[in-house]
Amino acid sequence: MLALTHLDRLEAESIQIMRETVAEADRPVMLYSIGKDSAVMLHLAKKAFFPGPLPFPLLHVDTTWKFRDMYALRDKVAADPAVKLFVYKNPEAERLGINPFDHGPAHTDMWKTEGLKQALDQYGFDAAFGGARRDEEKSRAKERIFSFRDRNHRWDPKRQRPELWALYNMRKNKGESVRVFPISNWTELDVWQYILREKIEIVPLYFAGDRPVVERDGLILMVDDERIPLNGEAPQIRRVRFRTLGCYPLTGAVDSAASTVEEIVAEMLVTTTSERQGRAIDRDAGAASMEKKKQEGYF
Amino acid sequence: MNAAVDVASWLAEQERKELLRFITCGSVDDGKSTLIGRLLYDTKQIFDDQLSALEADSKKHGTQGEGIDFALLVDGLSAEREQGITIDVAYRFFASEKRKFIVADTPGHEQYTRNMVTGASTADLAVLLVDSRKGVLTQTRRHSYLARLIGIRHFVLAVTKMDLVDFDQAAFDAIVTDYRTFADEIGVKDWVPIPVSGLGGDNVGERSGRTPWYDGPSLLEHLNEVPLDAAADVAKPLRMPVQWVNRPDLSFRGFAGQIASGSVTRSQDIRVLPSGRTTRIERIVTADGDLESAVAGQSVTLTFTHEVDCSRGDVIAAADAPPEAADQFEATIVWMDESEMLPGRGYWLKLGTQVVTATVHHPKYEINVNTLEHLAAKTLELNSIGVAEIATDREIVFEPYSVESGSPNRALGGFILIDKLTNATVAAGILHFALRRALNIHRQPLEVSRETHATLKGQRPAVLWFTGLSGSGKSTIANIVEKKLAAKGRHTFLLDGDNVRHGLNRDLGFTEADRIENIRRVGEVARLMADAGLIVLTAFISPFRAEREMVRKMLPEGEFVEVFIDTPLAEAEKRDPKGLYAKARSGEIKNFTGIDSPYEAPDDAELVIDTTALSADDAAERIIDFLESR
Numbered sequence: 001m002l003a004l005t006h007l008d009r010l011e012a013e014s015i016q017i018m019r020e021t022v023a024e025a026d027r028p029v030m031l032y033s034i035g036k037d038s039a040v041m042l043h044l045a046k047k048a049f050f051p052g053p054l055p056f057p058l059l060h061v062d063t064t065w066k067f068r069d070m071y072a073l074r075d076k077v078a079a080d081p082a083v084k085l086f087v088y089k090n091p092e093a094e095r096l097g098i099n100p101f102d103h104g105p106a107h108t109d110m111w112k113t114e115g116l117k118q119a120l121d122q123y124g125f126d127a128a129f130g131g132a133r134r135d136e137e138k139s140r141a142k143e144r145i146f147s148f149r150d151r152n153h154r155w156d157p158k159r160q161r162p163e164l165w166a167l168y169n170m171r172k173n174k175g176e177s178v179r180v181f182p183i184s185n186w187t188e189l190d191v192w193q194y195i196l197r198e199k200i201e202i203v204p205l206y207f208a209g210d211r212p213v214v215e216r217d218g219l220i221l222m223v224d225d226e227r228i229p230l231n232g233e234a235p236q237i238r239r240v241r242f243r244t245l246g247c248y249p250l251t252g253a254v255d256s257a258a259s260t261v262e263e264i265v266a267e268m269l270v271t272t273t274s275e276r277q278g279r280a281i282d283r284d285a286g287a288a289s290m291e292k293k294k295q296e297g298y299f
Numbered sequence: 300m301n302a303a304v305d306v307a308s309w310l311a312e313q314e315r316k317e318l319l320r321f322i323t324c325g326s327v328d329d330g331k332s333t334l335i336g337r338l339l340y341d342t343k344q345i346f347d348d349q350l351s352a353l354e355a356d357s358k359k360h361g362t363q364g365e366g367i368d369f370a371l372l373v374d375g376l377s378a379e380r381e382q383g384i385t386i387d388v389a390y391r392f393f394a395s396e397k398r399k400f401i402v403a404d405t406p407g408h409e410q411y412t413r414n415m416v417t418g419a420s421t422a423d424l425a426v427l428l429v430d431s432r433k434g435v436l437t438q439t440r441r442h443s444y445l446a447r448l449i450g451i452r453h454f455v456l457a458v459t460k461m462d463l464v465d466f467d468q469a470a471f472d473a474i475v476t477d478y479r480t481f482a483d484e485i486g487v488k489d490w491v492p493i494p495v496s497g498l499g500g501d502n503v504g505e506r507s508g509r510t511p512w513y514d515g516p517s518l519l520e521h522l523n524e525v526p527l528d529a530a531a532d533v534a535k536p537l538r539m540p541v542q543w544v545n546r547p548d549l550s551f552r553g554f555a556g557q558i559a560s561g562s563v564t565r566s567q568d569i570r571v572l573p574s575g576r577t578t579r580i581e582r583i584v585t586a587d588g589d590l591e592s593a594v595a596g597q598s599v600t601l602t603f604t605h606e607v608d609c610s611r612g613d614v615i616a617a618a619d620a621p622p623e624a625a626d627q628f629e630a631t632i633v634w635m636d637e638s639e640m641l642p643g644r645g646y647w648l649k650l651g652t653q654v655v656t657a658t659v660h661h662p663k664y665e666i667n668v669n670t671l672e673h674l675a676a677k678t679l680e681l682n683s684i685g686v687a688e689i690a691t692d693r694e695i696v697f698e699p700y701s702v703e704s705g706s707p708n709r710a711l712g713g714f715i716l717i718d719k720l721t722n723a724t725v726a727a728g729i730l731h732f733a734l735r736r737a738l739n740i741h742r743q744p745l746e747v748s749r750e751t752h753a754t755l756k757g758q759r760p761a762v763l764w765f766t767g768l769s770g771s772g773k774s775t776i777a778n779i780v781e782k783k784l785a786a787k788g789r790h791t792f793l794l795d796g797d798n799v800r801h802g803l804n805r806d807l808g809f810t811e812a813d814r815i816e817n818i819r820r821v822g823e824v825a826r827l828m829a830d831a832g833l834i835v836l837t838a839f840i841s842p843f844r845a846e847r848e849m850v851r852k853m854l855p856e857g858e859f860v861e862v863f864i865d866t867p868l869a870e871a872e873k874r875d876p877k878g879l880y881a882k883a884r885s886g887e888i889k890n891f892t893g894i895d896s897p898y899e900a901p902d903d904a905e906l907v908i909d910t911t912a913l914s915a916d917d918a919a920e921r922i923i924d925f926l927e928s929r
Contacts, residue, residue, distance in 0.1 A: 003530065004596050006318035006399040015598035016557040019542040023611055023652070048555075048598070050586035052547030134390045141389045160387065161724040162413050162635050164420040165713045166557070167649050171722035185401055187392045193313055266306040 007194055014041075014182040015048040016166060017145060018129070021180050022055050024170040025127035028180075031116070032058040032077075032085065034070040035245045036202050037131030040191055041183060042077070043200050045129075057084040059128070061119055063111035064089060065100060065247035067224050073203050086123065090115035100249040101229055107247070117153045120177060127170065127178045135187040145184045151175040189268060196261040206264065208241040208256045219252035316394065317527060322403045322418045322451075324442035325428030330459040333497035334428065335391055335404055338519070341504035342393045387411075388418040397523045409438070412445065412668065412682040413635035416727060419446050420713065423528045424453040426518070431464045431494070435477045441668045447485050448631065448684070449729070450700065450707030453525050454482075454490035457518060461510065462496040468512040485671070493518055528706035532595040536620035537561035537569065538698070538711060540651035541613045545600055553584055553600035554609055556652070559710030561617060563601065564592040568618035572696040576607040577618050612653040614696040614711070622711060624694040625733030631686050632659065634679035636718065636725035642678060642687075643815040645845025646725065650714035653695050656845065657716065660688040678812060679726075688734060692848070700729035719845070720897065752832035756790045760829040761926060762854060765838045766847060766901065767864030768893050769879055770871040772910045772918075773838040776864060779919040781836055784926075792828055793836045794821055809890055815846055822850035829858055834926070842898040857929065862922060863904040868893045870911060 004012070021028055030045060032038050042058070049055055060074060078085040090098075093110040100107040120128060134141045144160050146168040161169050170178055183191070195202060212223040212235035221228070223235045228249055240253035241264075258264045325331040391402040403418030405411075419425065425446040429439055443454065456478055464470045475492045482490055493502055494510050495518060501507035502517045516524070538559040545553040563569070567580045583590040584600040593599045601615060609615070616622055634640050640659060648657035662685035665676035679685045700712030707713075707729075716726040753760050763780065765773040777793055784791045800807070804820055807813040818841050825835045841847055851859040871893070872880040883891035890896045901907075906925055908918045 003317060004594070005314055006316045007314065009318045009529075009596055012557055012596055012598040016542070019555050019598070020652075023543045047586040049545065050600070051551060051553075051584065052545050135392045138389075141391065142387045157387070162417045162715075162727065163724075164417050164715060164727045165709045166421075167713065167715050169649070169715065169717055169722070169724045171647065171717055173722065185390065185392075189313075189394075190399075193310060196310065197314070262306045262310070265310065269309075 007190065007197065010183075010186055010190055011044065011047070011194070013166070013185065014044045017168070017180065017182040018045055018048045020166075020168055021127050021129070021146075021170065021178075021182075022049070024168075025178070027123070027125050028056040028127040028129070029059045029086075029120075029123070029125040030054075030056055030129040031131070032060050032074070033131065033245075034060065034066065034074050034203060035131070036191055036195060036206060037133065037183060039200050039202050040186075040194055041129060041131045043198055044182065053082045054084075056129075057086055059086045059088060059119055059123075059125070061112060061115045062087050062089045063107070063115070063247050064094070065107075065111075065227075065249060067203070067205055067222070067245060067248045067251075069203050069205050070245060073201070086119070088115060088119035088122070090118055099227070100247055107250075111247075120153070125177065126172065127180055129180050129182060131183055132181050133186050133188070133191075134184050143181070143184075145181050146170060147179040147181065148172065149177050149179060153177070155179075189265070192261060192265050192268065196265070203245060205242045205245060207259045208239050208263075209259075210237050210239055211253070212236070213238050213240060213253060220254070221251075222248055222253055224248040312396075317398045318401070318529075319398050319424065319522060319525070319527060320401045320403070320422045321424040321426060321522065322405050322415075322422045322446070323426045323428065324405055324415060324446065325438070325459075329428040329430045330497045331428045332404065334426075334457065334459060334495065334503065334518075335402060337497045337500055337503050338402075339391060339393050341500060341519070342395060388414050395519055395523055400522060409441070409668075410682060412441075412684075413633060413727075415442065415445055416449055416633050416635075419449040419451055420709070420727070422446075422451055424455065424522070424525055425451045426455045426457050428457050428459050429474055429478070431458050431460050431467075431470050431474070434474050435481065437669045439478070440481055440671075443481065443487060444485055444668055444671060445684075447487055450709065452489055452528070452706070454487055455518065455521060456490055456492040458492060458494045459497060461494045461501060462499050466494070466496075466501070466507075466509045468510075471513075491515060491521055493521065529596055531706040532560045533562060535560035535595070535705075535708075537563050537567070537615070537617040538622060539563065539599075539601070539615040540653070540710060541609060541611055541615060542652050544610055551602070552606070553582075553602045554615060555598070555600045556615070557598045558593060558595050559651070560595045560708070562592055562594040563599070563615075565589075569603075570616050570618045570621045571607055571609045572614040572616055572621055573624040573694050574608060574613070575621070578603040578605050578607045580604070612651075614651065616696075622696055622698045623733060624696045626691045626694045627734040628689045628691075628697070629663075629686065629731045629734060630689050630714075630728045631684065631731065632662075632679060632689075632716075632726050632728040633684050634681060634726050636723055637681055638718075638725070639681075639812070640679040640726065641812045641815055643819050643846065643849065644811070644843070645692075645719065645848065647717040647719060648689070648691060648695075648714050649717065650695055650697060650730075651711050655695055656692040656848075658690050658845070658849065659716075660690070662687040686731075689728070692852075697730050697733070699732055749830045749832070752830065754832075756832040758789055758832065758834060759858075759929065760832050761834050761858050761860055761929075762825045762829055762850070763834070763836045763860050763862055763922065763926070764825075764841070764847065764850065765836065765862045765864055766841045766904075768866060768868060768871045768898055769840055769891070770874045770876055771864040771866035772908075772915060773840075773864050776908065776910075776915050776918050776922070777836045777838045779915055780922050783919055783923055784834060787923075789834055790832065791834045791836060793838070794825060795837075796839045799824075811890075815843070818846040819849065822846075822853050825850070826853045829854060840892050840898070842892045842896065844899045844901065847901065860906065860926070861901055861904040862906045862908060863901045864908050864910060864918075865900070866910045 045054055090111055098107055098110045132140050144163045148161055213220050214233045214235055239257055241256040242253050258267045323331050389404045393400050405415040405418035427439055427442055429435055458471050458474050471494045494513055495502045501509055504519050506517050539556045541554045541556050543555045545555050565580055570577045581602045581604045583593050642661045643658055645656045645658055648655050662676045662679055664673040665683055665685040667674055676685055698708040698711040701707050712730050714728050715724050718725045765777050767773050781791050781793045804817050807817050825837055828835045882888045883894040892898050
């Protein structure tokens with residue numbers, strides 16, 4: 001008998017976590033952010049409940065500022081009759097026209113953190129899958145797989161439930177909820193290897209292409225539509241790709257010629273920066289930025 | 300350009316990597332975080348931007364002067380960076396040519412024992428750090444004991460900061476000799492001592508030229524070679540706890556779960572526990588197509604050739620080697636909550652995919668994790684470890700957690716306890732064995748049986764258990780019932796809360812633990828009186844369902860009659876016959892039921908008396924009608 005590889009084990013663990021959640025939650029949902037981690041999570045979910053349909057809907061908390069290619073893939077995923085997708089936009093942010101150029105950190109706070117909380121409350125979801133990984137960031141490395149949130153969606157890092165073996169405690173009172181991270185133990189490389197092995201479709205922006213970009217504060221930003229104010233800058237066409245995807249004005253590209261998953265992996269092996277390096281969102285409050293956001297209810 | 304071919308072959312190699320989980324134990328002072336930081340650095344898991352953030356952090360909080368403080372890379376919470384300690388388990392990831400590693404970096408301080416046990420529960424190996432200048436400390440012994448307790452079989456004794464003792468062999472040897480005595484004592488057989496320096500990287504990734512007297516492996520070499528528990532799990536008989544029944548339409552009914560041990564093959568005979576029914580595997584379903592067989596660790600969906608009852612919580616097992624089911628156990632319990640354990644209180648117990656109500660008896664003893672002495676204990680507090688008996692309200696399928704040799708039975712031997720009110724995970728435990736009380740404890744047979752007692756009195760014994768808020772009318776109604784029964788020539792006895800507290804339970808206070816013990820004793824007394832043929836009436840608030848259920852189970856079926864005196868809080872407070880509500884509202888009395896302590900109303904009491912609709916006398920008549928009609 002062949003021994004299971006580490007990818008086999010990670011896959012089996014993620015499936016176990018998803019099934020446990022569905023068995024014990026009243027109303028689970030999967031946060032779908034369209035990125036590669038979401039793509040892997042969705043693929044795992046389809047495997048976990050095969051041959052049945054997905055026993056929960058997907059939720060996209062939209063900021064209206066994602067890349068156009070992301071919306072295209074989202075709509076393609078939603079076209080599958082076996083998948084039910086909700087899209088939620090914080091009406092308050094919509095009314096105020098919150099955007100990353102004029103409102104700085106309020107952009108993430110209102111569209112993503114507040115939008116997520118509102119969506120969970122509105123639909124009454126009591127368990128939400130997220131694609132966060134422990135290798136991404138220091139405070140994520142400390143978070144449980146089943147992360148309990150109080151009535152106000154707050155995370156209390158000092159009062160986390162002990163998590164032993166594969167025994168997860170889903171019990172909660174009305175109004176409280178649990179964020180579940182089925183790919184906690186995956187690394188960025190694992191995700192890529194799995195995408196390759198399973199032939200999972202991802203947003204084309206992960207692959208190198210000739211794209212119009214401007215460079216600001218060391219970030220290479222793509223001019224994805226006309227909403228980005230150009231202060232006399234002339235967009236350059238550069239061969240770039242993205243290691244993570246978020247709101248296009250906040251997501252930095254890297255110079256790259258990698259146009260296949262194999263080439264991306266090859267590039268990763270010699271890379272010298274972490275994937276969140278391109279994310280302006282992490283830098284707002286210094287070393288504890290992500291920890292603070294999570295306490296406020298961010299994923 | 301052949302890069303694609305190279306990557307393809309590299310990826311093929313990656314595909315063959317195994318997964319090893321291990322923990323590191325020791326405090327920051329021992330150089331633990333530095334050692335992990337070094338492992339990450341040596342295996343190129345640290346990126347440039349993280350390194351530059353680290354350099355900035357090192358200048359701000361670091362303990363290495365102008366040098367890089369690797370510890371800051373590992374301690375993720377801001378409180379940890381500020382205080383320079385590790386509070387919670389952090390998981391780190393790195394890979395060698397052969398294996399991928401998940402490291403649980405566990406805190407060293409005694410007040411974080413629960414976090415250490417958490418990290419150790421999924422680990423195959425423990426790296427114990429010992430400062431070469433300090434030698435084996437109490438905490439080294441504690442960590443070894445805890446890791447051994449939770450089933451870790453492979454240990455590395457990493458003697459750190461060897462640079463500070465000039466890589467002196469004698470210093471290393473002395474520590475090794477010292478540890479050997481202790482390892483023998485607690486049954487740690489497989490342990491490898493390695494002299495390292497996290498700062499200089501000596502014997503971490505590669506063997507160091509500065510320890511020519513050392514001919515063992517480097518830490519990474521050893522981590523690459525140590526045998527995995529996963530391999531041992533496959534050799535055991537099949538066990539698969541059912542997580543979820545997959546029934547998308549009438550044509551398909553599959554049982555989804557992760558195989559805990561052994562392997563499953565198409566057409567294999569299996570047994571569903573606890574029912575014990577047998578059937579045969581029809582298909583092993585996965586999204587990638589049906590499998591001929593699957594092994595421990597895989598998540599699969601099984602279908603049967605003929606239908607037998609099977610649902611979440613059941614265990615699919617090899618037909619010829621099924622596990623046991625029982626409802627009483629001896630277990631080691633690690634208490635993890637700020638509120639102490641309440642013996643007799645009902646907790647949720649989760650084991651595998653089974654969730655039942657369990658009560659824990661008073662501990663047989665508590666273990667001093669520093670000296671390994673057994674101490675007498677009435678309860679268990681945060682971070683304390685003890686051995687106690689556990690009773691569950693129904694049979695659960697289990698296996699003893701540890702076996703003399705071989706990997707631990709984590710899936711069916713490890714459990715958690717969950718508080719029913721706060722929903723917190725309050726304890727973790729490992730099952731030792733099932734108790735067969737009925738077989739082991741022989742009761743003195745009585746010449747005059749309880750049936751004889753009852754016949755002599757010409758009545759059927761019963762315990763009328765009045766429960767409800769303070770001031771709901773329990774005692775008033777119970778008194779009327781007793782008077783009416785006496786008038787009918789029945790032999791009765793009324794146990795009243797206040798009276799019992801003046802005598803039998805005079806030593807008990809009003810803490811939760813004492814309130815539970817109060818009810819347990821009253822239950823036992825009521826049972827003895829029912830044995831004597833009496834109709835017993837009890838009037839106690841008895842706010843917790845779990846304790847009322849405990850008394851119900853002490854009595855033969857049908858003799859426990861739960862009478863819920865259902866008076867709304869506002870009404871009881873208005874009556875306030877003893878002026879207690881007023882005192883509770885003013886804060887003079889604490890833990891008062893209905894005010895700052897909960898009342899759990901019965902779900903299916905034999906009788907529910909609404910005192911806002913019935914007079915006390917009518918209520919008494921209804922209760923007597925019920926009793927006579929049995």
